[in-house]
Amino acid sequence: MLEPGIEEKTFVLNLGPQHPSTHGVLRILLEMDGEYIAKADPVIGYGHRGHEHMAENRNYLQFLPNMGRVDYLHALAYNQCWCMAVEKLLGITVPERAEFIRVITNELNRITSHLLWFGAYLMDLGAFTPFLYCFDDREHILDLLDRVTGSRLTYCYYRFGGVPSDIDREFIDGCFAFIDRFRSRWKDYDNLVTKNVIFINRTKGVGIITPEMALKYGITGPNLRGSGIPYDIRKSEPYSAYPLFNFEIPIGENGDIFDRYVVRLAEMEQSLRIVEQALVKLPNGPIMAEKVPKRIKPPAGEVYQAVETARGEFGIYIVSQGEVKPYRVKLRVPSFATLSFFPEMAKDNLVADAVANLGSIDVVIPEIDR
Amino acid sequence: MLTDTIQKALAPLNLAKVAPGDYAKTGYHLEVAAAPAQLPALAQAMLNTGCFLESLTAVDVSPEAFTLVYHFANFKELCRTVVHASLPKGTEPPTLSQIYPGADWYEREVYDLFGIRFAGHPNLTRILLPEDADFHPLLKEFGAGDAGTGD
Amino acid sequence: MEQLTQFSATELARMIAGLIGVIALVSVNALFLIWMERKVAAHMQLRPGPMEVGPHGAIQTIADAVKLLGKELITPEEVDRPIYLLAPIVVFLPVLLCFLVVPFSQSLIIRDMNVGIVLILAFSTLTVLAILMGGWASNNKYAVFGAFRSVAQNIAYEIPLLLTVMSIILMVGSFRLTDIVAAQSRYWYIFVQPLAFILYIICATAETNRTPFDLPEAESELVAGFHTEYSGMRFALFFLAEYTNMFIVSAVGAVLFLGGWRGPILPGIFWFLIKVYALIFLIMWFRWTFPRVRFDQLITFAWKILIPLAFANLLITALVLKL
Numbered sequence: 001m002l003e004p005g006i007e008e009k010t011f012v013l014n015l016g017p018q019h020p021s022t023h024g025v026l027r028i029l030l031e032m033d034g035e036y037i038a039k040a041d042p043v044i045g046y047g048h049r050g051h052e053h054m055a056e057n058r059n060y061l062q063f064l065p066n067m068g069r070v071d072y073l074h075a076l077a078y079n080q081c082w083c084m085a086v087e088k089l090l091g092i093t094v095p096e097r098a099e100f101i102r103v104i105t106n107e108l109n110r111i112t113s114h115l116l117w118f119g120a121y122l123m124d125l126g127a128f129t130p131f132l133y134c135f136d137d138r139e140h141i142l143d144l145l146d147r148v149t150g151s152r153l154t155y156c157y158y159r160f161g162g163v164p165s166d167i168d169r170e171f172i173d174g175c176f177a178f179i180d181r182f183r184s185r186w187k188d189y190d191n192l193v194t195k196n197v198i199f200i201n202r203t204k205g206v207g208i209i210t211p212e213m214a215l216k217y218g219i220t221g222p223n224l225r226g227s228g229i230p231y232d233i234r235k236s237e238p239y240s241a242y243p244l245f246n247f248e249i250p251i252g253e254n255g256d257i258f259d260r261y262v263v264r265l266a267e268m269e270q271s272l273r274i275v276e277q278a279l280v281k282l283p284n285g286p287i288m289a290e291k292v293p294k295r296i297k298p299p300a301g302e303v304y305q306a307v308e309t310a311r312g313e314f315g316i317y318i319v320s321q322g323e324v325k326p327y328r329v330k331l332r333v334p335s336f337a338t339l340s341f342f343p344e345m346a347k348d349n350l351v352a353d354a355v356a357n358l359g360s361i362d363v364v365i366p367e368i369d370r
Numbered sequence: 371m372l373t374d375t376i377q378k379a380l381a382p383l384n385l386a387k388v389a390p391g392d393y394a395k396t397g398y399h400l401e402v403a404a405a406p407a408q409l410p411a412l413a414q415a416m417l418n419t420g421c422f423l424e425s426l427t428a429v430d431v432s433p434e435a436f437t438l439v440y441h442f443a444n445f446k447e448l449c450r451t452v453v454h455a456s457l458p459k460g461t462e463p464p465t466l467s468q469i470y471p472g473a474d475w476y477e478r479e480v481y482d483l484f485g486i487r488f489a490g491h492p493n494l495t496r497i498l499l500p501e502d503a504d505f506h507p508l509l510k511e512f513g514a515g516d517a518g519t520g521d
Numbered sequence: 522m523e524q525l526t527q528f529s530a531t532e533l534a535r536m537i538a539g540l541i542g543v544i545a546l547v548s549v550n551a552l553f554l555i556w557m558e559r560k561v562a563a564h565m566q567l568r569p570g571p572m573e574v575g576p577h578g579a580i581q582t583i584a585d586a587v588k589l590l591g592k593e594l595i596t597p598e599e600v601d602r603p604i605y606l607l608a609p610i611v612v613f614l615p616v617l618l619c620f621l622v623v624p625f626s627q628s629l630i631i632r633d634m635n636v637g638i639v640l641i642l643a644f645s646t647l648t649v650l651a652i653l654m655g656g657w658a659s660n661n662k663y664a665v666f667g668a669f670r671s672v673a674q675n676i677a678y679e680i681p682l683l684l685t686v687m688s689i690i691l692m693v694g695s696f697r698l699t700d701i702v703a704a705q706s707r708y709w710y711i712f713v714q715p716l717a718f719i720l721y722i723i724c725a726t727a728e729t730n731r732t733p734f735d736l737p738e739a740e741s742e743l744v745a746g747f748h749t750e751y752s753g754m755r756f757a758l759f760f761l762a763e764y765t766n767m768f769i770v771s772a773v774g775a776v777l778f779l780g781g782w783r784g785p786i787l788p789g790i791f792w793f794l795i796k797v798y799a800l801i802f803l804i805m806w807f808r809w810t811f812p813r814v815r816f817d818q819l820i821t822f823a824w825k826i827l828i829p830l831a832f833a834n835l836l837i838t839a840l841v842l843k844l
Contacts, residue, residue, distance in 0.1 A: 011662070013662050013663075014662075035666075035816060044497060044498065045496075045497060045498040045499060045500070048498040050507060052508060053507045053512075056508075088395070125812035125813055126735065126813025127732075127811060127812035128566075128809065129565055129566050129809045129810060132567065132568065133566070133567070136567060192810065193812075196811065196812065198811055198812050198813070198814050199812050201814070201815070201818055202812065202814070202815055202818070214445075215417075215420065215422045215445070216417075216470055217422075217470075217471055218424060218470070224445070236447075236448050301395070302396060303395070303396050304396065304397040304441060304450065304452065305397055306424075306443075313443075315424060315441070317441070319429055327429070328429045330425060332424060332425035332441070336475060336479075337475075340471075340475040341471075344471075350815065350816065350817065351666075353815070356815075369498060370498070
């Protein structure tokens, strides 16, 4: 009743595109040897919308809303990257207050992304309750961001030269209230998940990413930092207002799932620190640069701009030929490189570990498919 | 300085151009131009200096040629190297997937979107588009459809 | 077996009345348990749970049951039809039979057999057969995976379960459930056999396929496990069996460790139900707190930790009794 696979003793198990734990429309063909995986082959592209092609046929401003749709979980970082790349092409300097607002909203967005990962990942491991705890916390941030950006998920908030609307007192108070509330929740998360023996058994020593492999595959973000390499664009290639704040880059030791988990949790705390400092230091002044041309027509040339998103390094490569539309736009997305490592990671592991691994690398499928 | 190390490592390869870039304007510390045939040796040299392949893509620059664009960066020190390789249409550049396994998918993507075949690639199939697609959307001749108004 | 030969007309009437009572109890119990599970889950997750249908959503489950009854019964084309159709019935019958010997109070028991506990253990094992039938006949890889896991898991956890039950039996000297309750007139066995109680609860959770041991239906890996291909009322029967099973293991737990129907003031039946639902709450608590264990860890846990512990417990019990 099971049709034979490539070899007689194996068979093919089709994980997805509709499967409870593929987080988006991802399909993985697993060649199984019993409960063990002989070969994993991810099939992507179900959500391919052709963003890069769209970019060539829209002007610079028209392409801005697309960025919120590439990675819907950390949309503001993508917004920021596009704005910064175009600003670089045009030679615009963003006023300080606008940079601060960008950092604050961006970091809040990063926390929502990590929280969603946290909840969804625990659900992959069969624990349902943390998911709702996380969504409870996440909801507070979404309300805050809703207030200033006008949307809750696919943000399109930053503009070339700054931000279109200022933050108000209520937003600032809301942020401080959230920071207090969220810090008081760490204990709950620790007791419920981090110290849980079943969780530790399932994640320690499983799904190891070695620094060598990360180098060869170009894995970035928390997946890389879990392996002990402190590579974070916010520090290594400082942009926006990040150099003005004190924060650390949490790293792991073994590069296993547990380390990645710890890194992401610690990163949320660092994001809180950044938001806190930015709110305290928030300077007065304009939120929009003065000399932003109405008609954006950057000079010919090319530019590469990278930012640190919740999943790693996101880079935009623009080739301009002095037209109103970009000549070529390449989106370097972090999940693409990470997922291409998955077959190696899953090989000779249990199918249960494959699910645990797939969840732990935190891929966002629309981002990979573009 | 890593820039110097990389320049030194690339020196024996006889590349067309190895020059410091204007970081504030382009985001590059080092700009390199190479012939497609030199790419594997170049990639090996970059790997030896501890750089990772940040991105790999192509640009359809003219009806006669593509430009392959490789970005390399480093985990330890800020140094972004861009490699441009002009590729006449119809020719096959060598694959880097044996040196950087991560290049496997990038090359498949470039094949998918531009139709560039990488010689020696283990599994050069469509990755984002359906397997039965008969076009390569990022070629300029593919056209725009009716999306976007330009201005 | 002397009771079986003394089969009289009154016994028959009692049996029929009992059966009707049991079916009523099973349905009401399942409706209540599903509602309870939703409420327990909701409150653990800081949300109110169902609130709209009836007071505090009390008749939400009835609405769901009506919906399930109205659903089309889909039989996939490639299934092994006879086995596929039989499995939901087979899963349900043994559970029903277990109720024959459950002592709800001193007098409220359908047949007070002298092999009561053996009967329950024997019948509850049959559930795994139904899961295997359902999983195999579905002609679905996920379902087969679920079924295989279920078999391995049930065999592994049956052993420590039997061993812990044996240590209680040694103390009582009878398989009759009423005798076991009667033996706890001075103190509950949970106080003299705490380890046995813990082992029993772990094994019971595994036997009923509940989180953290819900591997046969591990959603994130196997979609829905053995009942992936079942819909409508057939799915509901699997569901019903799971909840009824939970009631049975909790009832046995209450009899073995918590003194059955014994308790002050209130009539025995109330005490019995309070204890049963307290145990059920405990099992629900596990589900909404723990992640799922991995399959190899599950089996290792049973063979390397639970079985030796259960053996040691049995030996110590025997030694203490002998002295």
